[in-house]
Amino acid sequence: xxxxxxxxxxxxxxxxxxxxxxxxxxxxxxxxxxxxxxxxxxxxxxxxxxxxxxxxxxxxxxxxxxxxxxxxxxxxxxxxxxxxxxxxxxxxxxxxxxxxxxxxxxxxxxxxxxxxxxxxxxxxxxxxxxxxxxxxxxxxxxxxxxxxxxxxxxxxxxxxxxxxxxxxxxxxxxxxxxxxxxxxxxxxxxxxxxxxxxxxxxxxxxxxxxxxxxxxxxxxxxxxxxxxxxxxxxxxxxxxxxxxxxxxxxxxxxxxxxxxxxxxxxxxxxxxxxxxxxxxxxxxxxxxxxxxxxxxxxxxxxxxxxxxxxxxxxxxxxxxxxxxxxxxxxxxxxxxxxxxxxxxx
Numbered sequence: 586x587x588x589x590x591x592x593x594x595x596x597x598x599x600x601x602x603x604x605x606x607x608x609x610x611x612x613x614x615x616x617x618x619x620x621x622x623x624x625x626x627x628x629x630x631x632x633x634x635x636x637x638x639x640x641x642x643x644x645x646x647x648x649x650x651x652x653x654x655x656x657x658x659x660x661x662x663x664x665x666x667x668x669x670x671x672x673x674x675x676x677x678x679x680x681x682x683x684x685x686x687x688x689x690x691x692x693x694x695x696x697x698x699x700x701x702x703x704x705x706x707x708x709x710x711x712x713x714x715x716x717x718x719x720x721x722x723x724x725x726x727x728x729x730x731x732x733x734x735x736x737x738x739x740x741x742x743x744x745x746x747x748x749x750x751x752x753x754x755x756x757x758x759x760x761x762x763x764x765x766x767x768x769x770x771x772x773x774x775x776x777x778x779x780x781x782x783x784x785x786x787x788x789x790x791x792x793x794x795x796x797x798x799x800x801x802x803x804x805x806x807x808x809x810x811x812x813x814x815x816x817x818x819x820x821x822x823x824x825x826x827x828x829x830x831x832x833x834x835x836x837x838x839x840x841x842x843x844x845x846x847x848x849x850x851x852x853x854x855x856x857x858x859x860x861x862x863x864x865x866x867x868x869x870x871x872x873x874x875x876x877x878x879x880x881x882x883x884x885x886x887x888x889x890x891x892x893x894x895x896x897x898x899x900x901x902x903x904x905x906x907x908x909x910x911x912x913x914x915x916x917x918x919x920x921x922x923x924x925x926x927x928x929x930x
Contacts, residue, residue, distance in 0.1 A: 588672070589615055589624065589672055589673060589718070590615055591614065591615060592611070592612050592613060592614055592615060593611075593613050593614075593615045593716055593717040593718050594609070594610065594611045594613070594716065594717050594902070594903075594925065594926055595609075595610055595613045595662050595715055595716025595717060595902070595925075596608065596609055596610070596662065596663070596715045596716065596902065596903075596905050597610055597613070597659075597660035597661065597662055598639075598640055598659065598660060598661045598662070598663050599659055599660050600659050601640065601641060601642035601657075602640070602641070602642075603640075603641075604640075604905075604906035604909060604910065606640060607640070607905055607906055607909075608660070609903050613662075613716060615717075615718050616712070616718065616719075616720045617673075618673050618674060618675030618678075618720060619675050619676070620675050620676040620677050621675055621676075621677055621678060621722055621723055621724065622675040622678070622720050622721065622722055622723065623671055623673070623674055623675065623678055623681055623687070623720070623721055623722075623723050623726055624671075624672050624673035624674075624675075624718060624719075624720055625667065625669035625670065625671060625672065625687060625718065625719050625720075625721055625726075626669050626670050626672045626717065626718055626927065627664075627667060627668075627669045627714045627716060627717055627718065627719055627925045628668050628669050628670060628686070628736040628740060628924075628925075629666075629668045629736045629737045629739070629740025629741070629899075629922050629923070629924055630664045630666050630667060630668070630713075630714035630715055630740055630902070630922065630923045630925070631665075631666030631740050631741040631742070631743070631744060631745065631772070631920055631921070631922050631923075632666075632900075632905075632908045632909060632912050632920070632921040632922065632923060633665050633666060633691075633744045633745060633772060633912075634771075634772070634848065634850060634912065634913075635665045635691065635706075635708075635709075635744055636663045636664065636665055636708060636715075636909065637909055637912065637913055639657075639663060639706075639708065639709050640663065640909075657709065657710075661708070661709070661712060662708070662712035662713055662714075662715050662716045662719075663708040663709070663713050663715050664707070664708045664713030664714030664715035664716070664719070664923075665691040665706065665707055665708045665709070665713060665714070665743070665744045666691070666714060666740055666741065666742070666743045666744045666745075666922075667687075667688055667689055667707065667713065667714040667719060667721070667740070667743060668686065668687075668688055668729070668736050668737075668739040668740035668742075668743075669686070669687060669688075669714070669719065670684055670685065670686055670687070671683055671684060671685045671687055672718070674723075675723070678723045680723070681723060681726060681728065685728050685730050686728070686729050686730045686732075686736070686739070687721075687726045687727060687728055687729065687730075688726070688727055688729050688739060688742070688743050688884070688887075689707065689721050689725045689726050689727065689743065690725065690743060690747050690875055690880040691706055691707055691708075691743055691744040691747060691748075692704040692705075692706050692747075692873060692874065692875055693705050693706070693707065693722070693725045694725075694874070694875070694876070694877060702874040704873070704874055704875075707719075707721070714740075715902060715905060715923065716902075716925065717925045717926065717927055727880070727881065727884040729884060729887050729888055731888045732887050732888045732889075732890060733890040734887060734890055734893060734894075737896055737899060737922050737924070738893055738894050738896060739887060740922050741772075741894045741896050741919075741920035741922050742776075742883070742887060742894055744772070745772035745773045745775075745776045745894075745920060746776040746780070746883055746894065747875060747880055747883055748773050748776070748847050748848075748872075749773050749774075749776035749777035749779075749780050749823075750776075750780055750879060750880070750882060750883045750886075751847070751872050751873075751875045751879050751880075752773075752777060752823050752845045752846075752847055752870075752872045753777060753780055753781055753784065753823065753845075754879050754882070755845050755870045755872045756821045756823065756843045756844075756845040756870055756872075757843065758781055758784050758786050758820075758821050759784065759785075759786070760784065760785035760786065761785060761786070761787065762786045762787070762820040762821060763786070763787045763789070763818065763819045763820050763821075764781045764786045764787065764788050764789070764819060764820065764821045764822075764823060765789050765791060765808070765814055765818075765819045765821070765822045765823070765834070765837060766778050766781065766788060766789070766790050766791065766805075766822075766823045767791045767792075767822070767823070767824045767825060767826040767834065768791070768792065768824075768825045768826045768848070768850060769790025769791055769792040769797075769800055769805070770790070770792035770793060770796035770797065770799070770800065770915075770918040770919070771792075771825065771850070771915075771918075771919075772919065772920050773825045773847065773848060774790065774792065774823075774825055775790075775799065775800070775894075775895055775918065775919050775920075776894070777823045777825075778790045778800055778803060778805050779803060779892045779894075780886075780892070781823070782803055782804060782805065783886070783891060783892060786821075787806075788804075788805040788806065789805065789806040789807070789808050789814075789819070790805045790806070790807055790808070791807075791808040791809070791810060791812070791814065792807070792809075792810055793809075793810050793915075794807065794809055794810075796915075796918040798918075799895050799918055799919060813830070813833050814833055814834060814836075814837035815837060816836050816837060817836070817837070817838065817839045817840070818837055818839070819837050819838055819839065819842060820838070820839055820842055820843070821838075821842065821843050821844075821845070822834050822835070822837060822838055822842070822843075822844045822845070823845055823846075824844065824845070824846045824848075825846065825847060825848030825849075825850060826848070826849070826850055826851045827846065827848065827849030827850070827851050827852055827853055827854075827855055828849065828850075828851025828852035828854075828855065829851065829852070829855075830851075831855035831856065831857055832855075832856065832857045832858060832861070835857060835861055835862065835867060836861060838865065838867055840865045840866055841865070841866050841867075842865070842867055842868075843867070843868045843869075843870065844867060844868070844869045844870065845869075845870040845871075845872050846869075846870070846871060846872065847871070847872045847873060894919065894920055895918060895919030895920060896919060896920050896921070896922055897917035897918055897919045897920065897921060898911065898917055898921050898922075899921070899922045899923070899924055900921065900922070900923050900924070901923070901924055901926070902923045902924060902925045902926065903926075904923075905923060908921050908923055
């Protein structure tokens with residue numbers, strides 16, 4: 586602990602609302618690891634819609650601002666993506682040498698008696714990666730020291746690629762199946778395209794044609810964002826869009842098809858015909874909880890370098906409001922990443 590400073594730079598969320606609620610501080614106390622905890626120096630932190638939605642209180646639903654798990658304590662350091670290095674270990678922690686490069690899932694399994702799939706989210710229920718240092722329970726960390734990917738690339742992956750890998754796992758995507766991915770130029774959508782192709786599926790990405798170059802480069806087919814998907818043409822639909830067109834996506838599934846969702850960037854309220862669900866024997870998956878073995882599968886992909894994320898832009902951590910504005914406006918395909926001062930290139 587002797588080389589760890591007493592204070593750090595970071596961004597504190599002071600309440601639900603707009604970007605004015607994001608406050609840059611240079612006097613935040615560096616947390617000290619307790620039993621079972623690890624102090625990590627943040628190298629890179631991806632920007633996600635999860636962070637924007639949490640800032641806005643979107644998860645509480647109409648008339649109630651809240652984070653993932655309900656009311657939040659403020660100030661809160663957000664940041665649901667973490668790539669960092671181990672700098673201090675709490676009592677009882679073993680298996681992580683100092684200097685190890687690590688990541689953790691955004692949604693961390695903490696079962697309770699009343700909820701066996703209960704989770705807490707980094708940057709929502711506890712402080713996250715939008716600072717120079719971050720505390721994480723050792724049981725949720727994974728070592729990615731061996732990966733050929735850069736810190737920035739790895740920092741872009743836990744949330745988007747973890748979500749996408751979970752969606753594909755829940756939907757049981759297999760070799761040769763036809764998969765439609767909506768919002769395919771965004772972080773989760775593009776990750777789902779890459780990971781589905783890695784599984785040997787035939788992938789169609791639905792997105793704006795102006796942002797489809799990366800998808801074409803990966804070998805995916807493209808469907809314009811404003812085009813209705815062809816009926817009964819896909820085995821699986823991976824949907825992060827929601828909003829209007831939800832029924833059209835269900836109708837694009839073959840009998841016995843599977844639909845999986847973990848987002849609603851076009852709106853959470855949808856209309857559909859239940860008869861089409863049961864008459865076509867469709868299965869619908871909501872995918873947030875990630876068993877440890879699912880995220881561990883993504884870690885194996887990262888450590889073997891089997892895919893590289895598309896990172897379109899990086900920003901100094903202090904420019905978080907600009908980065909979130911670019912993300913919300915959809916100015917770039919793929920991922921945007923923040924760099925804390927100590928990790929600036």
